Amino acid sequence: MADAPYKLILLRHGESEWNAKNLFTGWVDVNLNEKGEKEAVRGGELLKDAGLLPDVVHTSLQKRAIRTAQLALEAADRHWIPVHRSWRLNERHYGALQGKDKAQTLAEFGEEQFMLWRRSYDTPPPALADGTEFSQSDDPRYASIPPELRPRTECLKDVVVRMLPYWYDGIVPDLLAGRTVLVAAHGNSLRALVKHLDGISDADIAGLNIPTGIPLSYQLDADFKPLNPGGTYLDPEAAAAAIEAVKNQGKKK
Ligand SMILES: O=C(O)[C@H](O)COP(=O)(O)O
Numbered sequence: 001m002a003d004a005p006y007k008l009i010l011l012r013h014g015e016s017e018w019n020a021k022n023l024f025t026g027w028v029d030v031n032l033n034e035k036g037e038k039e040a041v042r043g044g045e046l047l048k049d050a051g052l053l054p055d056v057v058h059t060s061l062q063k064r065a066i067r068t069a070q071l072a073l074e075a076a077d078r079h080w081i082p083v084h085r086s087w088r089l090n091e092r093h094y095g096a097l098q099g100k101d102k103a104q105t106l107a108e109f110g111e112e113q114f115m116l117w118r119r120s121y122d123t124p125p126p127a128l129a130d131g132t133e134f135s136q137s138d139d140p141r142y143a144s145i146p147p148e149l150r151p152r153t154e155c156l157k158d159v160v161v162r163m164l165p166y167w168y169d170g171i172v173p174d175l176l177a178g179r180t181v182l183v184a185a186h187g188n189s190l191r192a193l194v195k196h197l198d199g200i201s202d203a204d205i206a207g208l209n210i211p212t213g214i215p216l217s218y219q220l221d222a223d224f225k226p227l228n229p230g231g232t233y234l235d236p237e238a239a240a241a242a243i244e245a246v247k248n249q250g251k252k253k
Pocket residue numbers: 023024025026027091094118186187188246249
């Protein structure tokens with residue numbers, strides 16, 4: 001067992017084709033766009049420049065996180081490290097909002113309902129029916145998830161519940177072994193993890209947004225509490241601007 005501080009790096013995938021179109025994405029397996037690919041490469045360069053070289057990477061089962069990890073690791077010359085993937089790191093399942101335009105949803109349902117669905121801790125959007133256009137009910141990559149665990153919609157609280165077992169059983173053992181761990185995942189699965197790490201309240205987590213493609217580095221003490229609460233963005237200026245942009249999605253157009 002290695003001694004603390006443990007080194008953890010969180011990386012939200014680069015901009016996706018649906019981020020650019022301002023659509024709710026969730027479990028829909030959308031690819032990175034060109035800007036997102038560049039963000040991922042830049043993320044890797046930031047890691048390299050900071051001398052924060054991952055020994056192991058954990059990703060979701062979704063292309064945008066998988067490709068972000070690969071591009072970042074290639075840029076940092078760490079493409080060879082072991083990789084682990086879990087559906088528990090997937091983006092929040094956005095239910096019946098998947099595929100819908102954020103600005104149109106805001107206009108149709110009003111700010112209060114929109115924010116309740118998007119940022120409240122425990123109000124999920126309406127469920128998405130199996131077999132419909134943006135459902136993953138027939139996706140073979142999820143076939144091994146027991147039916148009662150397969151989400152048809154999720155609020156952030158649901159994401160915390162399904163993500164935490166992977167934190168404890170998949171990620172913490174790597175940290176305990178002294179490995180620098182990269183977690184390449186999604187806006188809301190990372191918000192769930194940050195909520196846990198920083199002990200953010202159910203109310204305050206609504207105000208936390210994570211930008212695409214900018215590594216967020218944590219040093220954790222022996223109890224896995226951050227020595228740098230909130231983490232440290234490797235490009236703080238770019239992060240501040242991008243956080244504002246994420247916050248204001250829906251108000252676009
Ligand atoms: O799934 C999505 O639409 C986004 O990647 C995260 O969206 P949010 O910031 O609106 O929760």
